[in-house]
Amino acid sequence: MPTDLAVALDAVIVAVSDEEPRVLVRAPEGTLPAGLFDPDADRTLEVGLRRWVTEQTQLQLGHVEQLYTFGDRDRDPQHSDGSRMLSIAYLAFVRESPPAGPARWRAWYDYFPWEDWRQGRPALVDEVIRPAVEAWVAAAGSEERRLRERRARRCTGTRKAGWNPELVLDRYELFWEVGLVAESRAPRGPVLGQAMAGDHRRILATAIGRVRGALGYRPVVFELLPADFTLFRLQRTVEALAGVRLHKGNFRRLVVGAKLVEATGRRAAEGPGRPAELYRFRRDVVAERNILRVSINSPAR
Amino acid sequence: MPTDLAVALDAVIVAVSDEEPRVLVRAPEGTLPAGLFDPDADRTLEVGLRRWVTEQTQLQLGHVEQLYTFGDRDRDPQHSDGSRMLSIAYLAFVRESPPAGPARWRAWYDYFPWEDWRQGRPALVDEVIRPAVEAWVAAAGSEERRLRERRARRCTGTRKAGWNPELVLDRYELFWEVGLVAESRAPRGPVLGQAMAGDHRRILATAIGRVRGALGYRPVVFELLPADFTLFRLQRTVEALAGVRLHKGNFRRLVVGAKLVEATGRRAAEGPGRPAELYRFRRDVVAERNILRVSINSPAR
DNA sequence: TCAAAAGTGTTATCCTTACACCCATGT
DNA sequence: ACATGGGTGTAAGGATAACACTTTTGA
Numbered sequence: 001m002p003t004d005l006a007v008a009l010d011a012v013i014v015a016v017s018d019e020e021p022r023v024l025v026r027a028p029e030g031t032l033p034a035g036l037f038d039p040d041a042d043r044t045l046e047v048g049l050r051r052w053v054t055e056q057t058q059l060q061l062g063h064v065e066q067l068y069t070f071g072d073r074d075r076d077p078q079h080s081d082g083s084r085m086l087s088i089a090y091l092a093f094v095r096e097s098p099p100a101g102p103a104r105w106r107a108w109y110d111y112f113p114w115e116d117w118r119q120g121r122p123a124l125v126d127e128v129i130r131p132a133v134e135a136w137v138a139a140a141g142s143e144e145r146r147l148r149e150r151r152a153r154r155c156t157g158t159r160k161a162g163w164n165p166e167l168v169l170d171r172y173e174l175f176w177e178v179g180l181v182a183e184s185r186a187p188r189g190p191v192l193g194q195a196m197a198g199d200h201r202r203i204l205a206t207a208i209g210r211v212r213g214a215l216g217y218r219p220v221v222f223e224l225l226p227a228d229f230t231l232f233r234l235q236r237t238v239e240a241l242a243g244v245r246l247h248k249g250n251f252r253r254l255v256v257g258a259k260l261v262e263a264t265g266r267r268a269a270e271g272p273g274r275p276a277e278l279y280r281f282r283r284d285v286v287a288e289r290n291i292l293r294v295s296i297n298s299p300a301r
Numbered sequence: 302m303p304t305d306l307a308v309a310l311d312a313v314i315v316a317v318s319d320e321e322p323r324v325l326v327r328a329p330e331g332t333l334p335a336g337l338f339d340p341d342a343d344r345t346l347e348v349g350l351r352r353w354v355t356e357q358t359q360l361q362l363g364h365v366e367q368l369y370t371f372g373d374r375d376r377d378p379q380h381s382d383g384s385r386m387l388s389i390a391y392l393a394f395v396r397e398s399p400p401a402g403p404a405r406w407r408a409w410y411d412y413f414p415w416e417d418w419r420q421g422r423p424a425l426v427d428e429v430i431r432p433a434v435e436a437w438v439a440a441a442g443s444e445e446r447r448l449r450e451r452r453a454r455r456c457t458g459t460r461k462a463g464w465n466p467e468l469v470l471d472r473y474e475l476f477w478e479v480g481l482v483a484e485s486r487a488p489r490g491p492v493l494g495q496a497m498a499g500d501h502r503r504i505l506a507t508a509i510g511r512v513r514g515a516l517g518y519r520p521v522v523f524e525l526l527p528a529d530f531t532l533f534r535l536q537r538t539v540e541a542l543a544g545v546r547l548h549k550g551n552f553r554r555l556v557v558g559a560k561l562v563e564a565t566g567r568r569a570a571e572g573p574g575r576p577a578e579l580y581r582f583r584r585d586v587v588a589e590r591n592i593l594r595v596s597i598n599s600p601a602r
Numbered sequence: 603t604c605a606a607a608a609g610t611g612t613t614a615t616c617c618t619t620a621c622a623c624c625c626a627t628g629t
Numbered sequence: 630a631c632a633t634g635g636g637t638g639t640a641a642g643g644a645t646a647a648c649a650c651t652t653t654t655g656a
Contacts, residue, residue, distance in 0.1 A: 003340040005306050007372075007387065037372070039304040039385040045372035069370045069389055071308075071338070071346040084340040086308065086387075088370055146585060232607070250646070252609075273607030274653035284451060533634070551619070553636070575626035575635045 007037040008087040009049045010200075012067070012207035013059065015096035015105065016224045019236045022096065022105040023204060024057070030196040032203060033057070033103045034087070049090050058100040062223040064092045067206055070199070091207045093223035108208060109243075110194045111201055115168060115208065116243050128190060129156060129180065136178045165242050168209035172202060212242055219260065222281040230268050230276035231255060308338040309388040310350045311501075313368070313508035314360065316397035316406065317525045320537045322512075323397065323406040324505060325358065331497040333504060334358070334404045335388070350391050359401040363394045363524040368507055371500070392508045394524035409509060411495045412502055416469060416509065416544045429491060430457060430481065437479045466543050469510035473503060513543055520561065523582040531569050531577035532556060 010032050013024040024033055035052025042048030046064055053061055067089040096105065109116040114125055133156055137148045155171045157163035175181050179188035182195035183202075195201065214220045221237055229237075235251050255261055262282050267275040311333050314325040325334055336353025343349030347365055354362055368390040397406065410417040415426055434457055438449040456472045458464035476482050480489035483496035484503075496502065515521045522538055530538075536552050556562055563583050568576040 005308060005338075005340055007306060037306075039306055043373065045370065045387075048372075066370060069346065069367060071343075071349075073340075073344045086346075150585060230608090247646070248608090249610075249648090272605070272655055274609085274655090276608060284447060531635090548619075549635090550621090550637075573628055573633050575628095575633080577635060 004083045006083060006085050008034045008085055009037050009045065009052065010034040010087050010089045010203060011049060011053060011092055012089065012204055013053070013057075013061070013092045013094055014108075014207070014211065014224070015094045016237050016240055017096040017105075019240050021108045021240050023108045023111075023207075024059075024099060024103045025106050025196070026102055027104050027106075030194075030200070031198070032089075032196075032200045037088070045088060046090075049092075053092070056101045057103060059094050059097065062093045062095070063220070064090055065210075067091050067203070067210060070203075089203045089206070091210055093220065095224065095226065106194075108204065111196065111204055112168065112172070112208065113193050114171070115165070117163065117165070118239055118243060118245055121163075124192065125156070128192065129175070132178055132180055132189070133174070165244055166209055166212045168212065169202070169205045172205040176202075215242060219281065225281075228264055228266070228278040228280050231261075231279060232276055234261070234279070305384045307384060307386050309335045309386055310338050310346065310353065311335040311388050311390045311504060312350060312354060312393055313390065313505055314354070314358075314362070314393045314395055315409075315508070315512065315525070316395045317538050317541055318397040318406075320541050322409045322541050324409045324412075324508075325360075325400060325404045326407050326497070327403055328405050328407075331495070331501070332499070333390075333497075333501045338389070346389060347391075350393075354393070357402045358404060360395050360398065363396070364521065365391055365393045366511075368392050368504070368511060371504075390504045390507070392511055394521065396525065396527065407495075409505065410544075412497065412505055413469065413473070413509065414494050415472070416466070418464065418466070418545050419540055422464075425493065426457070429493065430476070433479050433481055433490070434475070466545055467510055467513045469513065470503070470506045473506040477503075516543060520582065526582075529565055529567070529579040529581050532562075532580060533577060535562070535580070 011024070011034065012032060015022050015024075025031065026033060033053075033056065035048070035056065037045065037048045038051075042051060045066070049064065050061055053059060069086060069088045071086045073084065099105070114122055114129060116122060133152045137145060137152050140148050151170075151174060154164075155167055155174045172181070175192065176184050178184075179186050180192050181187065181201070182191045183199075184191075193201075196204065211220065215238060221234065221241070224241075225234065225237055231252050234255065235246055235248065238251075239246055260282060261279045264278045264280055266278045268278055269275065312325070312335065313333060316323050316325075326332065327334060334354075334357065336349070336357065338346065338349045339352075343352060346367070350365065351362055354360060370387060370389045372387045400406070415423055415430060417423060434453045438446060438453050441449050452471075452475060455465075456468055456475045473482070476493065477485050479485075480487050481493050482488065482502070483492045484500075485492075494502075497505065512521065516539060522535065522542070525542075526535065526538055532553050535556065536547055536549065539552075540547055561583060562580045565579045565581055567579045569579055
């Protein structure tokens, strides 16, 4: 008798509030929210996703995109009763609001503390990560050693290359191998960041990498902002997602120069300092290239 | 009784020979080769893919990557008997050899003649595509009209933007809407390129776009070349995939300068002209960035 | 008056692009 | 001799990154 196949739709639902990117998780279990794909009810996969998200959370999803389809047998050891589960992971954006149901917003840097360089290089990079990775490199024979060296250099940066914010997944996989995360087959010593069930943190890493990559050439940030915003808030939101500080002058010039955005004529009321002009996203610009590719302020080394 | 789900693994298998990118297709049906995922036999999706490819074609796949998962109910009208099919599309590279079984190599520009700019702008761009797209733009009311204008400009290029080789899928979808391809809901007038069954040409467009995008920052070309090659052959292969001619001097400088490649010390025997040095790919370079981002020789306008 | 944020101007540097030229071989 | 492809040098122009400075508000 052939094994039954079921399909789960996992969602990485992202919002930004208080200059902090957040992701919806089921809190004590440490899982991403998910729903079953129902071939009878759902005309397409995305329809299926939106159906269960609405039912479970009442959130209004904005842009949605497919991330990856997983089908490893040993992913989810619960279902070793003969049935088999595929899961299709999606990335979705929301303007933050309190969710219904058991899932809650969690800052995504709770899971990836080493990915937040907004206050400069995190202490754990020097104190924990680099020593551990160097030891892992040194532990290999000369052949394997050179491969590990290159991989470490690419992931954790060096004088010439610097830290590349997009390599979130590569770093997670490296740290998994090195034993720096709780999900590792052989965790050694102190373990970094909040763990998740199964391979969910790996999926989250994929999502963060995708978001960061998209920042440079697709207008994704605007999905996470209200209709009107100051240029400064736009910059802070990009910085929150990218995990680095950007150069103010160049940022504004780029954004305004690319005509991504137009002034509303109104000004933001609150806060200390000079009131800022409010801008809105120009929906009609599908933007050929280089939406937001800006220089990092303090060279990430 | 709930509907059964089956999962097909579709493959876009790519090779390059005689400076022509080719793709494996089942000839009279106009379909991409595919196999069923067998949850009992296949530990992972990629294992399943490799299994049926080996069984059906005897080809040795190199690098394999997932493209997209499709689940639309009305994709494949055959299975309207109650069962439901998901399909997961993969992109795979091979060094060309004759396939076993019913599938055959076809030049990918048979399906996308407008994507080959190696001999300059194809005649059908001026003669068929631009008039048809302009008519489609003009046919809309002023609101919709501006959207269509931008989309047309982005896809088919203009003075400032030029033709972007990566937008293969966007162009296919545009032409589908305009009625320029046989798969359109409402094809009008002459129809471009070889058609395929269902949405297979759309999948192929996705694959070509992915390959072209990857050229710039991942060492994919080398999967399609023999171990040793001349820089000129490397350039011709990249040009074949990208569909544009590249600048010789800059190309060599970039490739050699990035240390992507090392000289073997031997020389290619054949052909007219000075014998060229043979190079080999340096496997150990995972390459941080900018693998092959070279200037186009004749500005694509 | 000072802190905080909004804004603008300018320059050094590097990368991209394009052009020009010489080299080695077969016919 | 010349056609064909191999291979190198270099300069103009533009994008990027960094620095410096002025302006406008609230406390």
